[in-house]
Amino acid sequence: MGKKGYHHGDLRGALLDAAEELVRERGAEGWSLREASARVGVSPSAAYHHFGSRDALVRALSVRVLTRLGERMAQAAAAQAGARRSLMSACRAYVRWTLEDPAVARLAFAAPARDRDTAIDPHPHDVIDAELDRLAEAGGLVPGARPAAEFAVWAAVHGVATLLADGLMRLDTPEAAGEQTERVVEALLTGLAQEPARPWPTPRSTHTERRTRDRG
Template structure:
């Protein structure tokens, strides 16, 4: 790891760190493999022993971010007592993260998932919805596929904000609006006419298939 060494030690994560920092500073397109390599003190071609391509590096970085976000959301939710407030905390955590790191939150999907992510924000949401049902805050008949109603809403708000399509005056306004959105969706699920979507099949996700 010191300057003199020929083998870096853990070049893979060092490159991920460098890329992450560059993206944070200059946006998702503002970094280059060469610049990241130079920052780590390594030749441009060294990266190809750890990643198939530049895009593969981004995909790996994306996976790392997902895990980090999932842990953050799980922690944020855990601080709140049972009830709809927990779902609000989920949404708020999601948006806070998007606001703090807009460049990272707007990272491209990365296409093919290389390794299965250990913990996904989606998992946290699923667990939270199950908890709402168990606590009697959400009717069991509305539960199937409910994550595919809440997830788009929260994710959509986050993307609209990071992409600059929606702007808030301050963080308090963001929280307030996130709460409104989350509770509206939850309320909508609660008041869903019985049996309406029983026949609907849920979409697929990286987390669901195999």
Template sequence: MAKGRYHHGDLRAALLDAAEELVRERGADGWSLREASARVGVSPSAAYHHFASRDALVRALSERILSRLGVRLAAACDRAAESLVPVGETADPLRRLIALGRGYLHWAVEDPAVARLVFGAGATGPDSRVSPHPHDVLTAELDRLAELGALPAASRPGAEFVVWAPIHGLAVLLIDGLIRVDDARAFDLQAERVIRATLNGLCQESAPSGDWPAVHTTHTDRRRSHLGQEGEQVGPGAGDLFRQAE
């Protein structure tokens, strides 16, 4: 956004836009709140009315990016559900989840600097608000599969973390250039293979003698707190779904 190109009352949004531009140009850490302020033509003191620090601006930007991602993934699932099924064939129960996986991969590869921002631990906080949250979109799709009988009820608890791990890992490998695919079709097929292989494993797994270990994120702990339930907090080094702590 060019200097001074914001409307009265929209400085907060203009600063978020500027920060997002800077992330794409320099990465998550290569810029300051002062630079974001200068980019929209205001003094740092004006920016402080909206963001107390650069960290606060990063958190707000992460929340906005994650909300956009949630919308994108939900829309991808809905489009897959609306796609026509050839006459004589049965709709694939995994089509929505495959679309979600592909959507996540495309998002990461299309905008790697922004993706890395929200992958970083601490990009969001316990008080962050993200709606729709990507975690909740994935949870809803797995609940749907369980209701359809395509995912055993015994395998449903914690399945979102099992599914997210390989998709996120593939996304990181792709944006870091550690693996490559030949074309868009191969890209989508690789995403589909990961999803199908993971669901196949979940459908065939044998439950342990006790419960599966509980996995938490800041987002799930916050939701539990909001529901008035108590939950064990994540220990140091524990993974965070989409690294979105909100």
């Protein structure tokens, strides 16, 4: 996986770099495998020794950037003191990222998830999940609201993020986006705490399903 030491050194990584650059320059779809190969200075077929197809390249890129996002979120959460504050910080990081890099975010979100998410570690969803656990343990979230929060918070944050990434919703400043996100999540948590603790079907994210299956 690291340096290969052969002809190029790390062609796999270089191709991912070139692809990411192209996505940033021309949008999630306005680039070709041939272009990425040419930019690295290599023939198109060379890429096929590292990725089975163009789609596999996209999937690998998606894994890389979503992992980075997960790391950023975890880091943002760790930098804050209280459980509630660190959850909010993670959510803000999610939204801020898609706003800073909308094309890359679009590619990452749109990439087919099948057998991809297990390779993403830490997965953004898991970070939110862990922060919700912390919040629940700290008493900042009534136990009845915990299962609902997992679904609701992720959906809300992802909703804000995709609306902004797709250009359907516009905000004046990136800071405003973070602030809006925080208010939405806050409202959600207080609202959930208020509700009667009905049984919640707890939908699971696909990557969680897969991860637990692989472990068991």
